[in-house]
Each structure stands twice: as structure tokens, then as C-alpha cells.
Amino acid sequence: QVQVVESGGGLVQAGGSLRLSCVASKGCPAMNWYRQAPGKQREWVAHIGHDLDRNYASAVKGRFTISRDSSMNTVYLQMNSLKSEDTAVYYCNCELDQMGYWGPGTQVTVSS
Numbered sequence: 001q002v003q004v005v006e007s008g009g010g011l012v013q014a015g016g017s018l019r020l021s022c023v024a025s026k027g028c029p030a031m032n033w034y035r036q037a038p039g040k041q042r043e044w045v046a047h048i049g050h051d052l053d054r055n056y057a058s059a060v061k062g063r064f065t066i067s068r069d070s071s072m073n074t075v076y077l078q079m080n081s082l083k084s085e086d087t088a089v090y091y092c093n094c095e096l097d098q099m100g101y102w103g104p105g106t107q108v109t110v111s112s
Helices: none
Strands: 003-006 012-013 018-024 029-038 043-048 054-056 063-068 072-079 087-094 098-101 106-111
Touching: 003 087, 018 029, 018 087, 018 106, 029 063, 029 072, 043 063, 043 072, 063 098
Parallel strands: 012 106
Antiparallel strands: 003 018, 018 072, 029 043, 029 087, 043 054, 063 072, 087 098, 087 106
């Protein structure tokens, strides 16, 4: 079992920035960020692999940056130029041994 905890969410004005953090209880070869807006399905946001390969959803590419530290159990999501449509609960996902482990999420609210 892997415990995952996100932090760093909050209220920010449109155009502002936030940095989300996620800590897992074990090293994760790959980690992802997802988000779920009210009334919508959860959607994938960004991925980082063990070799630091990165992928982004088109909606956030160029504005969000995913990174991780050398311990392989912490991942960050730097979010710049935030828009009202970025408002959602953001979830971290740890991929380990063909399983996915989720945190409880952190709320991001962008006011226009």
C-alpha cells in the first residue's frame, strides 16, 4: 500500500500562480497529476516518468510544469497563468508495480 498526500492548493486570481506538491510513502517510477472540476469527469493533466520524460494535456501545456525530486517520491506541479477553467480538485497519482495510488486531492480555485 502506498499513501499519497497532496498540498499547496488554494484561492488565486486569474493570471496568478500556484505550486502543488505531492508526497508518496514509497518511490514511484511514474507520477501523474489529474484534476476534476465540479460536474465533470476526472481528467489527466501531466505525467513524469522515471527518466524524467514529461507529458502535458493540451489545456495546460506551456503554463504548467511537472517536476520531481531525486527521492522519486515527491512530485510538484507549477501552475502559471491560471485561468478560471483551471478550478478543480487536483489529484496526485503514483504508478507502482502496475497499480495506481491516489491522494485525497487539493482544491484549486481561480477567481476571475
